[in-house]
Amino acid sequence: MTLAERARRVIPGGVNSGQRSIPGFTDLVIARTRGSRFWDQHGREFTDYHAAFGPAVLGHNDPDVAAATAEAGTTLALAGVGVTEAEVALAEELTALVPSLEKVLLTSTGSEATFHALRVARAATGRDLVVKFQGCYHGWHDAVSLNVISAPERVGTKDPTSTGILAPVLDATLVLPFNDPEAVRRVFAEHGRDIAAVILEPVPHNVGALLPTDTFLRTLREECTKAGTVLVFDEVITGFRHGLGGYQEICGITPDLTTLGKAIANGAPIGALGGRADLMDLFSTRPGGPAFFAGTYNGHPQVVAAALATLRKLREEPVHEHIYRLGARARDGLAALYRELDVPAVVTGFGSVFVTYFMDGPAPLTYDDLLANDAARFIGVRRALTDHGIFELPLNLKRSHVSYAHTDDDIDRLLEATAKAVRTVLAE
Numbered sequence: 143m144t145l146a147e148r149a150r151r152v153i154p155g156g157v158n159s160g161q162r163s164i165p166g167f168t169d170l171v172i173a174r175t176r177g178s179r180f181w182d183q184h185g186r187e188f189t190d191y192h193a194a195f196g197p198a199v200l201g202h203n204d205p206d207v208a209a210a211t212a213e214a215g216t217t218l219a220l221a222g223v224g225v226t227e228a229e230v231a232l233a234e235e236l237t238a239l240v241p242s243l244e245k246v247l248l249t250s251t252g253s254e255a256t257f258h259a260l261r262v263a264r265a266a267t268g269r270d271l272v273v274k275f276q277g278c279y280h281g282w283h284d285a286v287s288l289n290v291i292s293a294p295e296r297v298g299t300k301d302p303t304s305t306g307i308l309a310p311v312l313d314a315t316l317v318l319p320f321n322d323p324e325a326v327r328r329v330f331a332e333h334g335r336d337i338a339a340v341i342l343e344p345v346p347h348n349v350g351a352l353l354p355t356d357t358f359l360r361t362l363r364e365e366c367t368k369a370g371t372v373l374v375f376d377e378v379i380t381g382f383r384h385g386l387g388g389y390q391e392i393c394g395i396t397p398d399l400t401t402l403g404k405a406i407a408n409g410a411p412i413g414a415l416g417g418r419a420d421l422m423d424l425f426s427t428r429p430g431g432p433a434f435f436a437g438t439y440n441g442h443p444q445v446v447a448a449a450l451a452t453l454r455k456l457r458e459e460p461v462h463e464h465i466y467r468l469g470a471r472a473r474d475g476l477a478a479l480y481r482e483l484d485v486p487a488v489v490t491g492f493g494s495v496f497v498t499y500f501m502d503g504p505a506p507l508t509y510d511d512l513l514a515n516d517a518a519r520f521i522g523v524r525r526a527l528t529d530h531g532i533f534e535l536p537l538n539l540k541r542s543h544v545s546y547a548h549t550d551d552d553i554d555r556l557l558e559a560t561a562k563a564v565r566t567v568l569a570e
């Protein structure tokens with residue numbers, strides 16, 4: 143029996159998180175990771191542009207992060223009472239770096255951060271409704287488990303990603319198209335007094351990359367302020383990957399609350415929720431307000447050590463310069479390649495993130511625009527890439543990432559391999 147078969151006997155679906163099991167790759171067992179690479183159980187080497195869905199901003203097993211984590215592991219275990227000096231240092235650093243953060247709490251995952259963002263928004267406003275956008279993902283919990291990658295016929299209707307969610311919870315989440323300021327104004331005109339929170343990925347990377355228009359983000363900020371609604375930027379992907387101040391610093395719009403995760407700790411399990419002090423103070427970490435917040439592993443010493451080491455490197459080394467430059471090289475090179483091959487393609491992304499949609503331009507602004515993407519070709523090219531030792535997640539609309547560990551040679555190989563993979567797919 144193979145390892146993957148053993149896995150399927152005892153682990154539902156054979157993997158420990160949705161979307162780790164990929165059609166055609168059900169035998170994939172990861173044996174080792176290092177820098178920009180991973181190896182499977184047969185010793186096959188892949189240059190990794192999946193980056194574990196984004197955290198590995200420095201590359202896998204970064205030696206400085208690994209050393210800091212190991213050191214914490216031998217000197218400081220989780221005590222589960224009080225606070226540690228490292229937690230204080232991390233909170234000081236996060237609040238200094240991210241514009242909206244006056245105070246911050248740590249979680250173990252991004253989902254917990256978005257869960258608590260919505261809970262405290264409801265606690266603060268006494269309102270029920272939440273607005274999210276088609277194509278944005280905010281984790282697995284009920285209030286946001288809908289309308290991420292929807293089938294065309296489900297767009298415009300409630301499209302839960304799971305069964306088992308109470309109908310009133312789904313009813314309390316309104317779904318709007320991204321980048322549509324008119325839709326935002328309409329929903330506030332109709333329901334403004336009942337909307338506790340608006341939550342969005344400022345750049346919806348869970349469908350590749352939709353770049354937000356300035357008007358859209360400004361409209362959200364204005365309408366939320368007018369209605370007393372809590373604006374939540376979910377920067378679990380964009381935070382620290384796109385810059386030390388998150389996308390909010392780049393776009394110049396400050397939300398009331400921000401959720402963070404992934405790249406803060408280069409792969410260690412972390413999330414964070416921060417924002418306006420008056421909202422954050424509602425959490426009842428005694429003495430405090432009416433909202434409850436807890437987690438056995440929050441602020442785990444090894445995770446906090448990983449975060450401090452990651453942030454130090456992001457501050458002190460030209461990480462963003464490097465990953466932005468390689469990201470741009472990947473996008474420019476891929477766009478030139480598709481022009482040369484005369485294949486309709488939109489190569490887009492931001493900073494270190496890149497994605498190729500197989501459709502005619504211009505760059506998509508809404509999820510509806512993405513319905514034009516040729517999903518079979520999108521997945522086909524990525525599957526063919528694995529034959530050349532390149533791993534971009536072979537699932538529709540998924541983004542790819544470069545890390546500090548990727549090199550110019552890696553990008554050269556990506557472009558060469560993509561040329562071959564596309565020719566293979568075109569010939570099929």
Ligand code: PMP
Pocket residue numbers: 195250251252253254256279280281282343348376377378379403404413
């Ligand atoms: N928000 C966004 C934008 C995400 O991309 C994710 C994870 N892909 C989450 C929240 C949930 O984070 P986690 O998987 O750590 O719970």
